[in-house]
Amino acid sequence: MNNKNKTHEKGDGNTEQASLSRRNLLKGVGLTGAALMTAGSASVMAQTPAIPARIRVTEALETLTAAESAALDAMCSRILPSDDGTPGAHEARAVHYIDRGLTSAMAASREQYAVGLAALDTYAMQVGGKEFCLLTADQQDSIIDAMTRNAIPEFPMLGTAFFNTVRTHTIDGTFSDPYYGGNRDFVGWDLIGYPGVRAVSSPGEISQGRALAPSRQSAYDMPPYTKDPVGPASAQTGGASHGH
Amino acid sequence: MATELPRTDVVVIGLGAVGGVAVLPLVNAGLNVIGLEAGGWMTTRDFAPDEVRNNLRDWPQAVPKAKNEIPTSRANINFEAVQGGGHPMMNGVGGTSLHYWAQSWRLNPWDFKTVSETTRRYGAHRIPEDSTVEDWPISYADLEPWYDRVEYALGVSGNAGNINGTRQPNGNPFEGPRSRAYPMPGLRSSGFTDMMSEAARQLGWQPFQGPAAINSEVYGDRPGCFYHGFCDRGGCHVAAKSSTAVTTIPEALKSGLLKVVTHARVLKIVNDADGRATGVEYLSGNQVIFQPADAVLLASHTYENTRLLLLSKSREFANGLANNRGQVGQHYLSHHQGAPVIALFPRNLNNWYGLPAQGVAIDEWADDNFDHSDLDFIGGGNLWVHTDRKPISAAKMSTFDLVPNWGAKWKAFISENADRTNGSYIQKTTLPYRGNYLDLDPFVKDRLGFPVIRITGEHRQNELRIAAFTQDRMEEWYRAAGAAQIVRTALGGPMGASTHAYGGTRMGDNPETNVTDRFGFAHEVKNLGVLGASVMGTSGARNPTLTAQALAWRTAQHLVDNWDTITR
Numbered sequence: 001m002n003n004k005n006k007t008h009e010k011g012d013g014n015t016e017q018a019s020l021s022r023r024n025l026l027k028g029v030g031l032t033g034a035a036l037m038t039a040g041s042a043s044v045m046a047q048t049p050a051i052p053a054r055i056r057v058t059e060a061l062e063t064l065t066a067a068e069s070a071a072l073d074a075m076c077s078r079i080l081p082s083d084d085g086t087p088g089a090h091e092a093r094a095v096h097y098i099d100r101g102l103t104s105a106m107a108a109s110r111e112q113y114a115v116g117l118a119a120l121d122t123y124a125m126q127v128g129g130k131e132f133c134l135l136t137a138d139q140q141d142s143i144i145d146a147m148t149r150n151a152i153p154e155f156p157m158l159g160t161a162f163f164n165t166v167r168t169h170t171i172d173g174t175f176s177d178p179y180y181g182g183n184r185d186f187v188g189w190d191l192i193g194y195p196g197v198r199a200v201s202s203p204g205e206i207s208q209g210r211a212l213a214p215s216r217q218s219a220y221d222m223p224p225y226t227k228d229p230v231g232p233a234s235a236q237t238g239g240a241s242h243g244h
Numbered sequence: 245m246a247t248e249l250p251r252t253d254v255v256v257i258g259l260g261a262v263g264g265v266a267v268l269p270l271v272n273a274g275l276n277v278i279g280l281e282a283g284g285w286m287t288t289r290d291f292a293p294d295e296v297r298n299n300l301r302d303w304p305q306a307v308p309k310a311k312n313e314i315p316t317s318r319a320n321i322n323f324e325a326v327q328g329g330g331h332p333m334m335n336g337v338g339g340t341s342l343h344y345w346a347q348s349w350r351l352n353p354w355d356f357k358t359v360s361e362t363t364r365r366y367g368a369h370r371i372p373e374d375s376t377v378e379d380w381p382i383s384y385a386d387l388e389p390w391y392d393r394v395e396y397a398l399g400v401s402g403n404a405g406n407i408n409g410t411r412q413p414n415g416n417p418f419e420g421p422r423s424r425a426y427p428m429p430g431l432r433s434s435g436f437t438d439m440m441s442e443a444a445r446q447l448g449w450q451p452f453q454g455p456a457a458i459n460s461e462v463y464g465d466r467p468g469c470f471y472h473g474f475c476d477r478g479g480c481h482v483a484a485k486s487s488t489a490v491t492t493i494p495e496a497l498k499s500g501l502l503k504v505v506t507h508a509r510v511l512k513i514v515n516d517a518d519g520r521a522t523g524v525e526y527l528s529g530n531q532v533i534f535q536p537a538d539a540v541l542l543a544s545h546t547y548e549n550t551r552l553l554l555l556s557k558s559r560e561f562a563n564g565l566a567n568n569r570g571q572v573g574q575h576y577l578s579h580h581q582g583a584p585v586i587a588l589f590p591r592n593l594n595n596w597y598g599l600p601a602q603g604v605a606i607d608e609w610a611d612d613n614f615d616h617s618d619l620d621f622i623g624g625g626n627l628w629v630h631t632d633r634k635p636i637s638a639a640k641m642s643t644f645d646l647v648p649n650w651g652a653k654w655k656a657f658i659s660e661n662a663d664r665t666n667g668s669y670i671q672k673t674t675l676p677y678r679g680n681y682l683d684l685d686p687f688v689k690d691r692l693g694f695p696v697i698r699i700t701g702e703h704r705q706n707e708l709r710i711a712a713f714t715q716d717r718m719e720e721w722y723r724a725a726g727a728a729q730i731v732r733t734a735l736g737g738p739m740g741a742s743t744h745a746y747g748g749t750r751m752g753d754n755p756e757t758n759v760t761d762r763f764g765f766a767h768e769v770k771n772l773g774v775l776g777a778s779v780m781g782t783s784g785a786r787n788p789t790l791t792a793q794a795l796a797w798r799t800a801q802h803l804v805d806n807w808d809t810i811t812r
Contacts, residue, residue: 078650078651079650079651080650080655081651081652081655083652084652084655084656086659088655105304141651144650163650167649167650171636171639171640172296172636174639175635175636175639176295176296176635176636177294177295179294180296188635191655191659192635192638192639192659192662192663193592193659193662194596194635194638194662197472197473197474198293198472198597199470199472199481199482200471200472201470201472201473201596201597201598202471203434205597206435206471206596206598207435208594209592209593209596209663210592210596210663219293219294220292222292222293224481225289225292225294
């Protein structure tokens with residue numbers, strides 16, 4: 001179920017973004033701009049040999065285990081699914097946002113995830129004979145539904161408490177600025193018609209609403225807020241490629 | 245042992261919304277001023293359009309102190325107080341004026357004279373029996389010149405409703421007389437606010453764009469608002485928001501008489517055997533420093549004003565500075581600004597940008613602007629709707645009980661409706677009551693080991709009745725504008741920590757029931773002035789900051805004009 005987005009990523013939208021990104025580079029935004037581009041630009045960088053390898057985007061698991069990540073990704077994918085053919089939480093990489101957040105600002109929730117995800121897999125084994133991520137979408141939905149009704153007696157905490165935490169963070173990760181690791185390729189903002197961050201909004205632009213051409217930028221693509229020092233590109237090789 | 249620094253004329257504790265204003269009249273009078281601020285300077289580079297940092301993570305770079313001092317709260321003494329929610333305070337030069345909505349209202353005249361006006365019009369029995377409300381020791385007219393000064397020094401945009409008694413067409417018909425117009429016209433309208441204004445007029449109401457400490461056009465060397473949509477809990481990326489960090493503080497610094505000490509964490513106000521304040525002890529890094537001064541102005545937030553007084557114990561003030569009559573922490577109230585009505589419209593509202601201060605106000609149902617003869621409450625609420633929508637909060641919109649809150653149906657619902665919802669902001673008259681107060685929490689401490697503030701308080705019948713009444717009016721307004729669905733939220737209950745926090749050092753002539761006198765100086769400590777909403781005894785139905793700033797300027801000027809009698 002989680003693989004169908006791959007075709008989406010190779011769709012026309014990506015080509016358009018590639019040319020936009022290259023244009024940005026040519027405009028003299030330079031490495032500062034390029035380095036801060038979001039995950040969607042990874043493929044562009046691969047096609048542009050002059051750009052140092054640091055641009056390559058990776059997604060490490062920073063605190064979640066592989067099994068936790070798989071269970072969480074499956075749960076996020078049912079909260080905000082993509083089986084209608086449009087991207088959802090999986091495509092937005094909400095789980096990547098959560099993993100990163102749990103090491104820092106959301107660290108207080110780490111234990112809740114450990115307990116909740118383990119219980120989710122245990123319960124999935126009981127009722128379906130497989131880990132949660134390997135169950136069918138219908139099976140997953142019925143488990144989540146039971147969770148939201150506090151109808152899983154074995155669950156070690158209130159099911160609604162765990163569900164609400166995951167739901168909140170799924171939304172945060174899907175619709176956040178892509179800098180934080182989710183909303184990959186701006187799929188979240190596209191889903192709700194948010195035309196993106198910009199420094200100024202004129203009455204004419206505002207009146208266009210969701211018909212306004214999306215800005216397709218992170219706050220940290222905007223020069224005043226970048227954390228890279230402004231200077232020659234040669235001074236900037238070798239930086240970390242945090243999974244944006 | 246504290247390191248003692250050379251004496252100065254005035255030390256101001258906190259360079260936020262009120263301390264940042266007070267320094268200007270002090271240096272204008274030639275006084276040497278030291279401003280102690282727990283945070284540091286921030287620049288426009290810190291103010292990225294970032295919903296995660298501003299709205300989810302509570303400004304992690306600017307709350308190292310405030311985050312460790314989040315008050316605990318409980319409804320009444322039958323509960324244990326718990327700490328929770330965000331921090332209501334801020335650390336940084338400019339304080340909460342960096343990130344507030346900047347709605348800069350004057351209170352209406354009734355708010356100053358709630359007891360006498362209610363008694364005159366309806367009888368004394370209409371004052372809620374358990375309330376400790378008093379008339380303010382000053383009237384709207386007394387404060388008018390100070391409102392005016394602050395509006396021009398900061399830069400407040402708005403449309404006047406009443407200039408010297410003459411009604412003006414585009415402003416608040418219920419405002420008290422102003423001596424002149426605002427320095428700038430109100431912020432521009434939007435398609436959504438135009439639609440709501442039209443609906444209000446159909447109901448026979450008088451809508452107007454509310455006032456804001458945000459430039460609507462170039463003011464001095466700062467530009468007009470860019471309307472980019474990240475003003476809510478966000479610092480301004482172009483300095484169009486008139487925080488004290490870009491207005492009165494830089495102006496005061498030009499004199500050379502103001503010294504800003506950042507990252508200074510005040511521990512206590514010290515007093516002598518005569519009961520006068522002698523200076524302030526603070527922590528800088530790991531060093532304790534004593535700053536002697538002839539006068540001290542306590543200008544933190546309501547919670548920290550109260551806490552610092554309670555922590556400043558001495559032989560002369562065993563229960564905390566200026567608290568020998570037990571009034572520090574009393575008459576506390578958290579503004580009742582919750583219980584909104586939320587609407588769903590059948591079309592997009594184009595509300596993705598703009599700002600909370602770009603809105604339409606209805607004042608018909610606030611204060612005593614309508615007849616309460618047949619009602620069971622006094623006061624009322626100001627109705628406010630505004631532009632501004634950000635993606636995470638948009639996706640968290642109410643489902644109006646139309647769909648589940650997860651799964652495919654929910655996804656389709658938010659995809660269609662994210663830009664079709666609007667939540668109202670209804671600020672309600674809130675009164676002080678017996679049993680609602682601040683004290684030091686007996687269990688919860690900050691990282692230095694000092695107790696945090698404990699809030700004991702709940703909204704009472706008067707507030708809940710206003711909430712129900714104003715929800716009716718709000719629903720009427722939304723329906724008139726074509727709303728298809730309406731959700732009403734709970735009417736109120738416990739008073740949690742709030743940015744709109746009042747009392748604790750109430751101002752009044754009677755020292756038995758008030759900490760500070762009519763000029764904001766402590767009855768028991770004559771050279772200690774208190775600035776902020778902690779001196780206010782009623783909330784009114786609108787944001788407190790401009791009133792707190794006008795009072796701060798007035799208190800500072802009183803110190804200047806009475807220097808010898810206050811400091812000798």
